[in-house]
Amino acid sequence: MSRPRSKRNKDLPLNLYRGDGMLWRYRHPITGKYHGMGDDKAKAIIAARKLNELLVPSIDLVSRVIGEITFGTFATEFLENKRRKDGKAIAKNTKRAYVNYLNRCEEWSDLSLSSITLFMTNALLDELPASTSIGCRSFLGELFDVAISKGLVDDNPAKQTIKRYRTKQRKRHTLEGLTAIRMASPLWLQNAIDIAMLTTQRRVDIVNMKWSDIADGYLHVAQEKTTDDPEDEFEFLEGAGYVRIKVSDELQKVLDRCKDHISSPFIIHRAPKKKHGRPLKVEKEHWTQIDDQYLTHQFLAAVKRSNAYPNYIGRQIPSFHEIRALSIFMHKKSGKSAQQLAGHTTARMTEVYASGHEIAWNDVNIGISLPFADVT
Incomplete structure (x- = not known):
């Protein structure tokens, strides 16, 4: 589900990223905020691993024994089984949007599904543009609803967040x-x-x-x-x-x-x-x-x-x-x-x-007479 790291970043622990120049930065797994880690790569890696041990909810031995599923595994299965209301496969554009939402959640991939908190969900959605946040919230809401129905989690952190609203920017054609x-x-x-x-x-x-x-x-x-x-x-x-x-x-x-x-x-x-001389795109008939x-x-x-x-x-x-x-x-x-x-x-x-164009008047007729005896 998550995007693989590039070759030059293969040796980096989770949440550690290259900053400007030779600097390093650590992304807080809960708040999503970045923190400077200096220019010493070795020290930055050691610090990131320690922070991950403290901040990243882990799947402990008990969770593994009882078979608790990771967010990444469940999200992949959810997307594979996602269907329209009439039972047919979801449209190409819809699936593309869902994959984009899952990519936004890549930091959750190896976390247990039940460890995703309301705080983490809010931090994720608040980082996104309003339109993307609205779509991602809706998608995660469906995902956790299915997880609840299977007895994997007790609540739905996505639906507990407050839905954002966007101001329409796109103008109408004349x-x-x-x-x-x-x-x-x-x-x-x-x-x-x-x-x-x-x-x-x-x-x-x-x-x-x-x-x-x-x-x-x-x-x-x-x-x-x-x-x-x-x-x-x-x-x-x-x-x-x-x-x-x-x-x-x-x-x-x-x-x-x-x-x-x-x-x-x-x-x-x-x-x-x-x-x-060029192969046809798979999507094309x-x-x-x-x-x-x-x-x-x-x-x-x-x-x-x-x-x-x-x-x-x-x-x-x-x-x-x-x-x-x-x-x-x-x-x-x-x-x-x-x-x-x-x-x-x-x-x-x-x-x-x-709406959004000039006023189009609807012609209507009065259908009643005044019900008063004297209207002078």
């Missing part, structure tokens, strides 16, 4: 801004932008769309929903949403544009510059398939080329995923509900996406 980005994009990315605007679908669902998904005048989308998509702060459900999208004349024009000289099973596709991370990177490159949002910096720059919010807003503004199209289970979810 129609003018997205138009400029589209003009600075290659054709395959223009097609992806157009499909996102028309259908409100997520990037992972768009890159997974195949020609075989079109039947009887409908585009069939088995939406991949995940709670750990870093691009998506509004989705709360795991599993799949099944949507049949009627192929309108406007959508058909985009689909016709997607048909080119490249033979691909995927609607959105591209020919890599170097196809021959076809050499023309576009990875969702690649789409994100290329979209950001188009944003920079277009200079669509010169006043936005860093996380303020809207991503490809934010096209979904603009699409839902445009649907609502035209008097059309995008709830079923977006695959949202509640109207509230759709409202969250539509």
Whole structure:
């Protein structure tokens, strides 16, 4: 589970790290704070080992006899057996996020599961950025719930922590801004932008769309929903949403544009510059398939080329995923509900996406008369 140390650090004890220059530093296993250890490597190693004996909860002989499991072993088993609510395997992006969370806990790898305290959990979560802390807390909460159900621990230190909140930094797309980005994009990315605007679908669902998904005048989308998509702060459900999208004349024009000289099973596709002489990625079904991370990177490159949002910096720059919010807003503004199209289970979810743009007035009529005898 934990990341192996580099060759030059193989001889270092747990929690000892190289600092600036020739200096050494020790990371407190409970508080997570670093302490200077001077420039003498031998002395630093001796001190780190003594500190580990005092501060690192050890798995004693009794624990080994009764078969107490380490955090690393249990976490690895937990991840291997983790499934969606419908029993299917978790999505690639979800697993990637979980592995990242476990890497954050590498100092716990050799500790007994029951030795992970509330103090240690708080120290870990407080070190992380707010969004990562929220996801890691949720993941550890599930992990310890399973451990409790198996009788391995008595309480859940993750759920006893206070959940942090993040301030949304990412801005919404404007129609003018997205138009400029589209003009600075290659054709395959223009097609992806157009499909996102028309259908409100997520990037992972768009890159997974195949020609075989079109039947009887409908585009069939088995939406991949995940709670750990870093691009998506509004989705709360795991599993799949099944949507049949009627192929309108406007959508058909985009689909016709997607048909080119490249033979691909995927609607959105591209020919890599170097196809021959390189092994295919394991994740790819076809050499023309576009990875969702690649789409994100290329979209950001188009944003920079277009200079669509010169006043936005860093996380303020809207991503490809934010096209979904603009699409839902445009649907609502035209008097059309995008709830079923977006695959949202509640109207509230759709409202969250539509918010952040200009006010879209809902026309309503008064349905009652005043119930008073005299209203003068």
